[in-house]
Ligand SMILES: [Zn+2]
């Protein structure tokens with residue numbers, strides 16, 4: 001590949017699949033692009049998407065907020081593939097509501113929150129997250145993130161988590177095929193833990209070494225329900241299990257909700 005072609009790093013119409021992304025591996029500092037962090041992140045994912053620690057590790061020259069931002073954008077992008085995989089099975093008939101691990105989530109992408117079929121909820125949530133992350137009012141640049149916009153990372157991550165959780169608890173086979181291929185949840189989880197994007201008590205998918213537990217494992221749920229934080233607009237409690245203390249989730253962050261809803265309306 002010529003110097004020029006490697007510098008341009010473009011995908012051209014008519015390229016064969018096996019020729020796509022066939023660019024030389026570059027160090028982060030060698031990327032000559034306004035989107036260098038994204039391009040670098042996508043490069044290391046292509047090299048080995050299961051090398052989760054390396055993918056999440058903050059590169060020296062990158063601002064940690066920008067790193068989270070680019071990861072979240074990437075998770076939204078790749079979750080689109082999970083939606084495609086889910087579509088044949090996660091139908092309105094099979095999953096008329098958005099549930100995961102005994103919780104029912106209401107969708108915030110409407111003038112007032114409402115119950116949507118799981119597949120609609122997933123698509124509405126992904127759309128909302130994508131629109132928010134692309135909103136130049138909150139994220140005007142790819143090289144820094146304004147302080148007031150940082151709060152959106154947590155609300156986006158909590159919502160994205162539910163998509164993984166629905167797939168895991170209701171479409172296990174699809175989830176596992178997708179995860180084996182992409183390690184997307186592993187990357188997302190490590191990112192979320194590293195930057196405290198999703199509170200540990202909301203992490204409902206068991207670790208790999210806990211897979212032999214009951215999938216509706218209630219261990220720790222009393223704490224879980226006590227400590228659930230206020231959320232960002234699209235969930236309500238579903239006391240399926242053994243106590244009703246999870247009503248603490250009912251009060252939510254109306255700011256986030258109205259922002260996302262308003263953006264959706266535009
Ligand atoms: Zn479903």
Ligand SMILES: [Zn+2]
Nearest residue numbers: 107109116124
């Ligand atoms: Zn909806």
